[in-house]
Amino acid sequence: MIHELTAEMREKVIEWRRYFHKYPELSFQEEKTAQFVYETLQTFGNLEISRPTKTSVMARLVGQETGKVIALRADMDALPIEEENTFDYVSQNKGVMHACGHDGHTAMLLGAAKLLTKLKAHIQGEIRFLFQHAEELFPGGAQEMVKAGVLDGVDQVIGIHLCSPIEVGKIGICHGPATSGSDTFDLKILGKGGHSSEPHAAVDPIAIGAQVINNLQHIVSRNLDPLEKLVVSVTKFHSGTAHNVIPDTAILSGSVRSFHPDIRQQIPGLIERIVKGVTEAHHASFELDYHFGYSSVVNNDRVREIVEETIIDVWGEDTLRTLPALMSGEDFSAFSDQVPGCFIFVGAGNKEKGIIYPHHHPRFTIDEDALEIGVELFVQSSFKLLGQLD
Numbered sequence: 001m002i003h004e005l006t007a008e009m010r011e012k013v014i015e016w017r018r019y020f021h022k023y024p025e026l027s028f029q030e031e032k033t034a035q036f037v038y039e040t041l042q043t044f045g046n047l048e049i050s051r052p053t054k055t056s057v058m059a060r061l062v063g064q065e066t067g068k069v070i071a072l073r074a075d076m077d078a079l080p081i082e083e084e085n086t087f088d089y090v091s092q093n094k095g096v097m098h099a100c101g102h103d104g105h106t107a108m109l110l111g112a113a114k115l116l117t118k119l120k121a122h123i124q125g126e127i128r129f130l131f132q133h134a135e136e137l138f139p140g141g142a143q144e145m146v147k148a149g150v151l152d153g154v155d156q157v158i159g160i161h162l163c164s165p166i167e168v169g170k171i172g173i174c175h176g177p178a179t180s181g182s183d184t185f186d187l188k189i190l191g192k193g194g195h196s197s198e199p200h201a202a203v204d205p206i207a208i209g210a211q212v213i214n215n216l217q218h219i220v221s222r223n224l225d226p227l228e229k230l231v232v233s234v235t236k237f238h239s240g241t242a243h244n245v246i247p248d249t250a251i252l253s254g255s256v257r258s259f260h261p262d263i264r265q266q267i268p269g270l271i272e273r274i275v276k277g278v279t280e281a282h283h284a285s286f287e288l289d290y291h292f293g294y295s296s297v298v299n300n301d302r303v304r305e306i307v308e309e310t311i312i313d314v315w316g317e318d319t320l321r322t323l324p325a326l327m328s329g330e331d332f333s334a335f336s337d338q339v340p341g342c343f344i345f346v347g348a349g350n351k352e353k354g355i356i357y358p359h360h361h362p363r364f365t366i367d368e369d370a371l372e373i374g375v376e377l378f379v380q381s382s383f384k385l386l387g388q389l390d
Contacts, residue, residue, distance in 0.1 A: 002383075003314075005115050006376040013111040013371045016040070018089040020103035024078030024096045027137035030055040033076050033106070037131050040110055046117040047129075052148035056141055057131040061116055063386075067125025070385045071150070071157040072378050073142075073335060074109035075102045075135035084362040099364040101162035101348065106131060108160065108371055112378035119379075125386045128154065130335075138184075138293045140331030146338060156303050156385055157341040159332045160374050164359060166347030168367040171311050171377065172323040173304055178343045179297040180229070180257040181264050182329025185271060187212070188287040189279060193248035205250035206239050208282050212252065213237070215274045223270050224263060231257040231327055232267070257327045259296050295333045300340035303385070307342050307377075310384045314376065346374045 025033050034055045041049050041059050048060040055076075083090050083097040091097045113129045130150055134141035151157070166172050189209050194202030213234045220230050232254065239250035258264045268290040279286045311320045323345060332343050348366035349355050357363045 002115070002376060002379050005118065006111070006372055006379065009111050009115060009375065010372050013107050013375055014368050016110055017104050017107035017368065017371060020076075020106055021098045022089045022092055024091050024093055024098045024103070026080060026096055027077040027134035027141070028055060030076050030133045034131065034133065037076070037106065037110065041113060041129075044114050044117045046120050047113070052150050053133065053141065053144050055133040056145055058145075058150050059113055059129040061113070061120060061123065061127045061129070063123030063125050064121055065124040068155045068386055069126040069128065069153050070382060071128040071130055071154045071335070072109060072112060072382065073130040073132055073157060073159040073332065074105035075132045075141070076106045077102060077134050077136050077141070079136055079360060081360065081362050085365060087365075097362065099361060100136070100359045101164075101366055102135065104162045104348070104366050104371055104374070105160060108374035108378060111371070111375035112382075115375065115379050116382065122383075123386065127382055127386075135331050138291070140294060140334060142331040142334035146334050151335065151338050154339050156300075157335045157339050158303065158307065158344065158378075158381055158385070159335070159341070160344045160346055160377060161330075162348040162366050162370055162374065163345040164349040164355065164357065164364065164366065166321065166345060166349060168347045168350050168370050169319065169373070170321050170347040171315070171319055171373070172321040172345040172347070173308060173342070174299055174323045174325050175301075175304065177259045177296050177298050177325040179325070179330040179333070180259055180327045181261075181296045182293045183256040183258075183264070183267070184291045184293060185254055185256065185268075186289045186291075187252040187275060189250040189252070190285045190287070191248055191250070194246045196244045196246055199246060202246040203282060203284050204246050205248065205284060206246070208279060208284050209237060209239065209250040209252055211278050212275055215278055216254075216271065219267070219270050219274070224266070228263055229259050229325065229327070230263060231255070257329070259325060264292075294329045294331045295337060297330050297333045297336055297343050299342045300336070303340050303342040306384050307344060307381050310377070310381045314380050344377065346370050346377065
C-alpha cells in the first residue's frame, strides 16, 4: 500500500522540489520557504504545526495509540552560488542556488508528511517532521531547533541526504561515523612592513605565512597517527596591496576535518605550537582564533540496523551500499548527539542523464526519480522504527 501511495504522490513531490529550487533562500533567511512549508502542511490535516524558530517548521503527527516518538529531518537552505543550469526552474534569486539537494530534502519530507497523515489510523506513537533552516552556515539551525525543544520526548531521529556521487536507485549508509567534525581557524600574522627593495629591513608576513602553511601539513602523519582520518587545509591567504610594498600583516584561514573527539581537541594546540615556532623564528607575532563547528554525525547501530532492514525488505539487498565515512560536515549531528539517529544517503546521480556534477557545483542537480525513493524510505522507516524500538 505504501509503495502505491508514494507513486501516486510522485508528480506533486517533483512540483514542490522545483518550486523550492526556483526560489532558494540562504541560511537563516528561509522566510518564504518556511512559510510555504507551513501553509502546505496546514492543508494535510491531522498535524500540530509550530514554528520553533523564525525560519524553521515542526509538525507533529500523533497516532491513534500511544507509543514511541521518532523524528524525521530535512534541511531547507540554499547556497551563495550563481546557478549555471538551463532548465525551466533555475533559480530566480541571483547568486543563490540549491546546489546541495536541500530542495529535494524538503519536498521529500513534505511528501512523507502528507502520506503519513493519511495513515494516521495505523500509527502507534508520534512522528515529528523537522523542517530545519541553516544547515550550510555555522552555528547551524539544528542547534537552534534542539534548544527550542523539538527533540523533547523523541526516541530516535533519521535524516536523508540526496547524494549525486551515488547512482539513483542505490541507498548508502555508514557504519559508525558518517560525517566528520568540521572546524575552522583564522590566523593573523603580524610582521613589519617595508619597501620591496629592502626586504631585510622588514618582517615579511607573506614569506612567514608560506612557511606556516607548509609546516601545518606536518600535523597529519608527523604529529598524529597517519591512520587517523584528519584533514587540515589552508583555504584563504590574503596580504598586501601593491607590487612594491611588503605588507605588515597576512590573514590565513582554513578548515579542519576529523572524526575522533580526542584528536579533535588536540588540533588547536598543535596549530598554535607550529605557528608560534615559525613566527618567533622570524621575529613576527600572531593571533589565532579557532572555532569548533559541527561535531561528527555518528550513526547509532540499532537505528542503522532497522533502516538497513527496511531498505532490504522494500528494495532488496542489492540497493543497500555500505559507505565509508565522509569528510564533509553536517549539523544533523546536533540531533544525533542528543538521541540515537541515522543519517542516510539516497543516490541521485545519473550519468546517462548528464547528472554528474558534485554538490556545491553551479551545475549541480538531481535525478528526480530519487525523490520517490526518499519519500518511501521516510515512511517505511517510520513504521519500522515505531514497531521495533528497544
